[in-house]
Amino acid sequence: MDNADFRVIASEASAFEGDEYVQWRDRFLSKSTRIPRRAAMLATGFLGPCNEIKELAEQADLIVAVGGGYLRGGSIGPAIKSWGAHYGQLKLAARYGHKAIYLSQSIGPFKGVYKRAVARQLAKIRTVCVRDDRSLSEFASVASVLRMPDLAVLELARQPRPSGVSTPLSDDPVIVARELSRPRRYYELLDEASKSKQFEWALQSTGGGNDDLPLTQRLGTRTPRPMAEVLADESPRIVVSTRLHGALSSLIAGFPAIHLSYERKGWGAYEDIGLDDFVLNARDATLAQVDALMQRILGNPDAFWSLIETKKAEIRSTENYLLDVISSVVNGSQQSATRSWEAS
CATH class of the missing domain: 3.40.50.2000 (Glycogen Phosphorylase B;)
Known part of the structure; x- marks a missing residue:
């Protein structure tokens, strides 16, 4: 992907340098200088992102979520942070789920309504990689979720x-x-x-x-x-x-x-x-x-x-599979990535 054109949607784009970093924001509240950035971000879960971000998602050949511990809602504090920074992004990725991949991250814990909402969105994503067994167990009913090592483990x-x-x-x-x-x-x-x-x-x-x-x-x-x-x-x-x-x-x-x-x-x-x-x-x-x-x-x-x-041969095998999934998305294949992995 040496010639790929990347755009990074960030919760704090100012922490990076370069035009490729775009601030995650909603259509209305973020335009006001009187409303704090984090407060405006909470609205994205309801109002959706701005038109610029929608257009980027529409035009992209591949939508990738980086690893991290971002989706969680076991208590009110983490749930609010997750909603403001990442649930709206999950909804956007789910809208274009056929070309979306969530790279290895820990997801959860969740409770009640929020867990059901997250599970519905994850189910629309082409492939959701989780890096621990508890995350896999919590979303065992979501067919697109599979176990994959942390990205740093793949590098190792x-x-x-x-x-x-x-x-x-x-x-x-x-x-x-x-x-x-x-x-x-x-x-x-x-x-x-x-x-x-x-x-x-x-x-x-x-x-x-x-x-x-x-x-x-x-x-x-x-x-x-x-x-x-x-x-x-x-x-x-x-x-x-x-x-x-x-x-x-x-x-x-x-x-x-x-x-x-x-x-x-x-x-x-x-x-x-x-x-x-x-x-x-x-x-x-x-x-x-x-x-x-x-x-x-x-x-x-x-x-x-x-x-x-x-363990290296096993890890490299899973990485090769992930690369095949990414290639299939970019090339427009509609084959179920999870089913292919289970059958291999």
Whole structure:
């Protein structure tokens, strides 16, 4: 798709640069400078998007939703956010469902009327990829929903086996923290890790509502480096990351990673790559458990990477299937993608 013309409909287009980013907005309220952007976005679920966005959807050969945890409604707060930013987009994609694909994301939980509304729209989408078993179970009645690894997992499977697996790992592990709701003993774990002085504290996210800098500065003993800078270091080190994509980006870079998971997506991703033993519940994990896993990796790094190698062929097979689905949409095939996958 080197010659493809992309348009990105974003809930906050100003965060990006380029004419290809279009602000998600409704037909009427967004024209007023007195109405906050987020308030105006809530109206899109009822009023629909502006004419510019409708025309883009009409003219597109392919409509793609990126991965994320955007569709959820288990309580009032997430439901309102989901409605304002993403339910209207789902309705628009469903209108052109024959050429729409939802890439791997976690969907749910939902309750009552909102769940039924989301299920009706998902059923109109050509293919809906979910990255964890709970999402698949919640929408088992929707024929277009299928299980597919996280996009970062697909990227990991494309990578050759790290050339430095036989290189001794540094004794200076890295930890990535983030704020958590309903933390239970999570902050006790972080305080214990901070007092141990054995970790470098690094930053995976610093934008918008996902700013880990204040917490990381409090826990660390020096100015935290971005993970991109840490992963550029010559010697690989063990990474302990609360953020899933901090863990996955570490694995892609050849750094063994333990994930402190707080959502279903973490367990799904680590199951897909064969690292079930190296994911802990962030809210209940202890430093002793983390230390035990680090010692297991240090004792036999090759065994750690071999777990991933055994899953790569399976992951690449699912990615090839996804690429075939995308090609069939662009080429105008009306074959049911889900039925084809089940029969293969």
